[in-house]
Amino acid sequence: MRCETVxxxxxxxxxxxxxxxxxxxxxxxxxxxKDQKIAELEQRNQWLLDQLLLFRHRQxxxxxEKSTEIIGGHQLSLFNEVEAEAAVLVPEPKIKxxxxxxxKKSRLTTDRLPPDLPVxxxxxxxxxxxxxxxxxxxxxxxxxxxxxxELKFVPAxxxxxxxxxxxxxxxxxxxxxxxxxxxxxxxxAPVIKGSFAxxxxxxxxxxxxxxxxxxxxxxEQDWNxxxxxxxxxxxxxxxxxxxxxxxxxIYDELKNRLQKQQLLHADETxxxxxHEANKPAQSKSYMWLYRTSGDSKDTIVLYxxxxxxxxxRPQEFLGDFHGYLHTDGYDGxxxxxxxxxVGCWAHARRKFDEAVKLLPEKARQTSQAMEGIRLIGQLxxxxxxxQNLSYKERxxxxxxxxxxxxxxxxxxxxxxxxxxxxxxxxxxxxxxAQRLWLENFLLDGRLEIDNNRAExxxxxxVIGRKNWLFSKTPSGAKTxxxxxxxxxxxxxxxxxxxxxxxxxxxxxxxxxxxxxxDELERLLPFSATSTAT
Numbered sequence: 001m002r003c004e005t006v007x008x009x010x011x012x013x014x015x016x017x018x019x020x021x022x023x024x025x026x027x028x029x030x031x032x033x034k035d036q037k038i039a040e041l042e043q044r045n046q047w048l049l050d051q052l053l054l055f056r057h058r059q060x061x062x063x064x065e066k067s068t069e070i071i072g073g074h075q076l077s078l079f080n081e082v083e084a085e086a087a088v089l090v091p092e093p094k095i096k097x098x099x100x101x102x103x104k105k106s107r108l109t110t111d112r113l114p115p116d117l118p119v120x121x122x123x124x125x126x127x128x129x130x131x132x133x134x135x136x137x138x139x140x141x142x143x144x145x146x147x148x149x150e151l152k153f154v155p156a157x158x159x160x161x162x163x164x165x166x167x168x169x170x171x172x173x174x175x176x177x178x179x180x181x182x183x184x185x186x187x188x189a190p191v192i193k194g195s196f197a198x199x200x201x202x203x204x205x206x207x208x209x210x211x212x213x214x215x216x217x218x219x220e221q222d223w224n225x226x227x228x229x230x231x232x233x234x235x236x237x238x239x240x241x242x243x244x245x246x247x248x249x250i251y252d253e254l255k256n257r258l259q260k261q262q263l264l265h266a267d268e269t270x271x272x273x274x275h276e277a278n279k280p281a282q283s284k285s286y287m288w289l290y291r292t293s294g295d296s297k298d299t300i301v302l303y304x305x306x307x308x309x310x311x312x313r314p315q316e317f318l319g320d321f322h323g324y325l326h327t328d329g330y331d332g333x334x335x336x337x338x339x340x341x342v343g344c345w346a347h348a349r350r351k352f353d354e355a356v357k358l359l360p361e362k363a364r365q366t367s368q369a370m371e372g373i374r375l376i377g378q379l380x381x382x383x384x385x386x387q388n389l390s391y392k393e394r395x396x397x398x399x400x401x402x403x404x405x406x407x408x409x410x411x412x413x414x415x416x417x418x419x420x421x422x423x424x425x426x427x428x429x430x431x432x433a434q435r436l437w438l439e440n441f442l443l444d445g446r447l448e449i450d451n452n453r454a455e456x457x458x459x460x461x462v463i464g465r466k467n468w469l470f471s472k473t474p475s476g477a478k479t480x481x482x483x484x485x486x487x488x489x490x491x492x493x494x495x496x497x498x499x500x501x502x503x504x505x506x507x508x509x510x511x512x513x514x515x516x517x518d519e520l521e522r523l524l525p526f527s528a529t530s531t532a533t
Contacts (some may be wrong), residue, residue: 005225007150052237120152158226161198163187189509192241199505200498202242205235207498210364215468236476243479246508250523251302251482255317258300262323263293263446265454266314266333269462272470273477276307287481288313289416293326295391295446298526299492301457303481305474310337324444326451329434343437346450349376351427358423367426368416372431375409383449395445403442410435490525500525502532 008246045507131140168183191199208214214222216232223230258264268288274281286309291301306313311332318339319324325343327333333341364370382402386394413432431438441447461484471477490500504523513519521527 005468060238080194158228163400189217191509192238197238202238202505203498203501206239206483206501208485210464211497213464213467240475240479242505243482246504247482247486250486254300255302255521258290258302259319259321260291261296263295265291265293265326265451267454267458269458271477273474274470285460289454291454291457301488301492302485305477305481324447326448328451340440341437342440342447343434344451345376345379345438346452347439348431351430355423355427379405391445398442406439462487493526495525
């Protein structure tokens with residue numbers, strides 16, 4: 001009986017032990033899952049904090065990405081400091097001792113009044129009855145003059161230009177013939193038939209919106225304050241009509257010339273179009289930008305509106321172009337056929353710059369992220385030294401001096417002990433993923449180290465978008481693309497956009513440019529005659 005009791009107790013003891021072990025294993029598994037989830041939440045929380053910090057910096061901080069670190073004050077892990085700081089093309093200077101001297105600090109200003117402005121002279125003289133000496137009472141004489149200049153602004157005003165066309169007939173034929181010839185005096189064709197729009201009125205509206213960023217509804221208010229009832233719809237119709245009739249042929253000719261270039265830059269940004277087929281109003285459309293590089297004699301900047309960001313959009317726009325294309329890291333460009341994509345080192349540097357901004361102030365200068373900025377900075381330093389060389393010499397100097405830096409930089413990125421999802425890990429991962437295209441600037445001395453040229457050209461559109469916010473229809477978005485193209489191309493070629501648009505709208509309706517190629521040539525922004533009035 002006692003033996004059976006012991007066996008019974010042992011059975012329950014084993015059962016209890018197994019149950020406890022199973023519960024412990026389940027508990028350990030639950031704890032492990034909880035720990036993993038906590039770690040994931042902490043990592044996501046840190047990522048959100050990083051994004052918040054970057055957003056605050058972009059919103060309120062300085063936009064410049066210039067480095068403020070003193071390179072010589074920190075050890076560079078890849079290069080000798082003396083070699084890194086030395087200028088490759090600058091000979092060693094001769095040392096000459098000079099006496100110490102002091103210079104008074106002066107205020108530097110670039111404000112000036114142009115000498116060709118009209119001058120309005122106002123003379124300030126004493127009245128005749130006051131031109132007597134307060135001491136002796138004798139008459140005073142003018143001993144000199146003091147001159148002070150002011151800038152006076154005369155607000156723009158509108159006038160009505162009434163074209164009166166005289167019609168002539170022959171009195172003799174009226175009496176003696178059954179046919180009377182009627183001769184009309186020549187009159188310039190209007191920019192828009194059946195409208196009271198003048199060339200400079202349409203040019204002014206385009207200038208205000210696409211150069212100064214003033215939306216049409218604010219222009220409408222300004223016209224109304226001048227006593228002119230001109231609706232935003234009318235102004236929009238004017239822009240669309242004038243662009244279709246006179247600017248689109250210029251745009252097409254510029255596009256043909258752009259496709260014949262060997263080096264181009266490309267970029268893209270979003271634009272919202274409210275009434276687009278099969279798309280909600282909140283969806284994103286895209287404004288693509290293509291422009292010539294620094295080696296081109298005539299600068300061309302073209303915008304192209306598209307409803308999406310597919311990689312076939314640049315392929316369709318560029319047509320038979322088979323040269324080098326500077327871009328950012330967007331993967332769509334890497335799918336282009338028969339085009340050599342050149343990566344942007346400014347984007348690579350920006351990733352490290354964002355990683356530095358997420359660090360505490362005291363830890364930034366000695367961080368690995370700052371090291372990445374320094375290393376890329378050495379490439380830019382070399383490019384500055386090479387900028388006045390010929391294309392052949394620049395290619396040779398890049399192979400000799402820049403290529404070792406590039407190879408060492410990517411070796412440094414590969415050896416970083418940084419988690420992939422950390423800001424530093426993302427910066428290094430981006431560079432390694434883009435290595436094939438980042439190295440391509442070494443292929444030709446005409447190529448540039450970054451795509452900043454395209455980013456500068458797309459910035460006017462981005463600034464304007466903050467003011468007018470969206471386009472109502474695809475037709476309006478396409479009109480904006482053509483107008484921005486013509487205006488930015490004119491600016492790049494040293495023209496006043498308002499004067500150039502006025503020139504086109506005044507002369508294009510009266511020139512036979514459809515049948516005479518020379519007439520169209522005269523309308524292009526970089527033609528010498530385009531500055532005529």
